[in-house]
Amino acid sequence: MARYFLPRDLHPAAWWVWALGLSVAATRTTNPWLLLMIVAVAGYVVVARRTDAPWAMAFRMYLYLGAVIVCVRVFFRLVFGGAEGSTIILRLPEIPLPAWAAGIRLLGDVSAESLLGGLYDGLRLATMVICLGAANALANPKRLLKAMPPALYEVGTAVIVALSVFPQLAESVLRVRRARKLRGGASGKRVAALHAIIIPVLEDALSRSLQLAASMDSRGYGRAGLVEARARLLTGALMIVGLIGVCVGVYATLDGSTPRFLAAPVLSSGVLVALAGFRLAGRRVRRTRYRPDRWHLPELVVAASGIGVAAVMFVTSTVNPMNLNPSLITLSWPALSWSPLLGVLLGVIPAVLTPLPASPHVPAEKVAA
Amino acid sequence: MRAPSVVRLGPRSAAVLGLASLAGLMMFVWPLLVRVEPQSMQHGPDAPFVFIGILPILIIVVLAELSEGGMDSKALAMLGVLSAVNAALRPLGAGTAGIETVFFMLVLSGRVFGAGFGFVLGCTSLFASALLTAGVGPWLPFQMMASAWIGMGAGLLPRRVRGKAEIAMLVGYGIVVAYLFGFMMNLWFWPFITDAEVPYHDGHISYVPGDPVLENLHRFAVFTLLTSTAGWDTGRAITNTIAILVLGPAVLATLRRASRRASFGAVATFDQDLRATALK
Amino acid sequence: MIELDHVSFTYHGQTEPVLSDVTLSIGEGELVLFAGQTGAGKSTLLGTINGLVPHFTGGHLEGTVSVDGETTRSRPPREFAHLVGVVGQDPLAGFVTDTVEDELAYGMEQLGLAPQVMRRRVEETLDLLGIAELRGRALRTLSGGQQQRVAIGSVLTTHPKVLVLDEPTSALDPIAAEEVLATLARLVEDLGTTVLMAEHRMERVIPFADRMIYVPGTGGVVDGTPAEVLRDTPIAPPIVQLGRLAGWDPLPMSVRDARRAAGSLRSSLGSAPSRPVGAGPVLLSSSDVVVRYGPKVAVRAVSLDLCAGSVLAMMGRNGSGKSSLLWALQGSGPRRGGTVRVDDTDPKSLDSARARKLVGMVPQTASDLLYLQTVADECAAADVESGATPGFCSSLLDRLAPGISRSAHPRDLSEGQRLALVLAVQLSAAPRIMLLDEPTRGLDYTAKAALATMITDLAAEGRAVVVATHDVEFVASVADRVVVMAEGEIVSDGPTGEVLGGSPAFATQVAKIMGESWLTVDDVRSALPQVVR
Known part of the structure; x- marks a missing residue:
């Protein structure tokens, strides 16, 4: 038990599974109580388990974003007419638009049902976004990169390089801007000044990239065994066949007139x-990872709690859909029953049953001064 | 001038890229393609959520294919550094509506380093930027795909054009992609921000699943015109134009110099056996 | 261990080979010092060892290079990663990841070592280099010396048989350089790895170098023990120059050797030459200058006057406030208190275009000021910015460093040439005061000598020049006044002879050998009796 709670960072994918579970749950309902409950659960877990790393601070931005989404949704209902329903609560002068506007009208009567519909829908979208924000705040993006599948070895390395070069760029911009003044830069035209800042920074970065490439080469980057031509052929064939399947499947999914067996079955196969091809492509990469993140019991608990929330929502929606999607035809307080509520509360488990985060992260932007 | 083979696009990679782009495109424009048969109503509303899951898979498959033969360390380092530059440029425009600074560098890099590089750069730039700003979400694959196309398209523009004509061409391209990007992102997102799935509620600008393509397109065009074309998209187009006009020549020269100095696909030769062995 | 057999190498598009017919054999456990001017082909020679030349750079290689029986002809550099570890000049540019631990593990990950082995080797390497307390730190936040130690550690984790270091200290200040060289000296003792090192602070490496290879730039190499090779190389550390002057044989390779030999020379010399002190009119006067960044005080009420015709050297460790003071004097940097007066004007009150006509400055990274595609464009832009007659900047550049092609790209110039270009750009505004922040970093002996001439000329024209630097030998050759800063305050201020001679920390090599009144080889030369001279 003591070992279970030893402070450490959980596998980032576990947090993502948990957050995706919550947001999938959110897609199943427009009941504002449930949605707010999901937001509260996500927020509580974030507060309980986040570090002081910069990305952990982003959660607040997601809350603002959620609020903006709700407002935009309601606002659209106001502007583009929301007269559906019987309870008109606001009569605005309608602005007629010419015929090309396809019957769209601006302003006009607004009904309570319409606004409420906008609110519920906006809230659902906002909840989904906030859940993703929770994952962004809890999962260390650098560790996420470490967990990249082998087939994305090169691209993953490029992103790692980008992340480590980024703060150096910021320093470089500050330095060049300061130096610019020594050449009388402040008096020039603004665009010309931009030129004088971007070019030195870019030159700096590009020559750095060449040194980096040399260093990577001599340290064994890309040291992979040769792949047999046949294996490569198989990889390519799998990818192409898979993608053709995806194309057909997507089209069939959208076009209801094509035979149904072309839709979901072809799409998923x-x-x-394609994923099999992707896996096979990763075979050529023969390298190991230093201190890899592994899935232990706490990770499973986190993931299971997210999946559990989603599962409860799905089950409830087949049993009692009205509870999850409150009626907009007759206005009333949305009712709330126990089963989905308890389901959502499953999501709070990680706040208790996970080890505390370990790493005292050195804030990345500390040096910028 | 020959385009440097920074990220090679062989016939096989091109096929994978093409198929994935086709499938990706359908996922962007799904609201226009949906044709609902009365009896199979249930597939309409689920489709966008399924796509959110599938698009990332498409992207990783393409990226895996593009780097399948192994990627040159110089190309990779260049990719990393330019992604960082793009990620750094991106927040410059945040806060001010429509000033989107990420594209001009993408267009110029795609132009210099070719279509394959442009595609990968579009993906890595947006991904790195999302990691840095903690902005990972379902929108990310769509942004990555759209920027990847922008980078790739810049690499496919006619090579021969140089000098003033080149800048003019790139400015034109920048304007077109600015509007196209806004259009595509709106199209994908349109049903979400208006009402896709509340059947008893037809807002007038709302997307109506199963309506004829033209009617939906018409409605969408009005929606996008009213909500973003005037503001964001035009802002983006203006930013692209100014940035390419003012910085384009110098940035192009700098990138070309870097490309020369890196001598991509450098040929190492030896005596005795004078057969050339390329780096790879 | 390493065999070069009749190696010649030519870059693409060049007719002259950089290396021609080089044959070398380097045994296991040897430490070989490579010397030569910038651009002579040292880096190319070192690059051939693991195949970066020609696989990475392109070009034509004749002959064979083999390490431990493996030839670079058939295998790319990455296949040598477990044999040859390479450390470059700028550690930060070579880092792939962003924390110390990840960086140490990177090479092993590429080789596909088992996780337990990696874990063990990372711990061992952290201890070996004395960087265990840095393990979780972001690489960017480390000091230069720490970064270079991590870079060395990151190649050692793969247990290479050969370590190649290309000027590992040239981008570092002397204290950090000491740190790195001391670490290397210990490694050589402990590990028995073959070490190939290019290093311009030769005197630090010579005591433990088995062999020295001088690359003159003509394609060939001079090979032998340090004492043999240094007998007639054009570049040599001051000890060797002194030894040659005095005709000592064998040449002394350390200060201790030289001191033992110096007795007779000391007694044969007359009195030490007095160094002229520039005492023109005061051009800039400042008092109680305070610079602070938030709670951190960088400059603590410093008062300083600059006189026409004088070269002032500003010394002190990193973070002692030298740069902040220079920026504050120029007017572009922040200043929280105190006054700066040039011709009764405060440069801070002027806009930057006019301030630079009063006080010019070359910042630490001089190339930050360059943004155009050719030298000619830069010069023309400088004329416009400074309101000078067209061609003025170009003529200045010709005086400072003749022979720079006007069509060259500024980034393709050598460090020294680029510095001259930036200096010319800044001088085109005709300021009477010129501040240079760490201009000597990354320069070799020849470029430093050229810079010294430029600075002396500037002072001779009646300008006041300030040079912030760590380089004691350089200070001894150009400055007539030295200011030492510590923790934002001036802790000593006086004529060069007094400040440098009197302090063990700042004594030049010659002063360590000959006593405090002798600072440079030139001092000794001028005092030699005619017979010996």
């Missing part, structure tokens, strides 16, 4: 075949 296409995806599977």
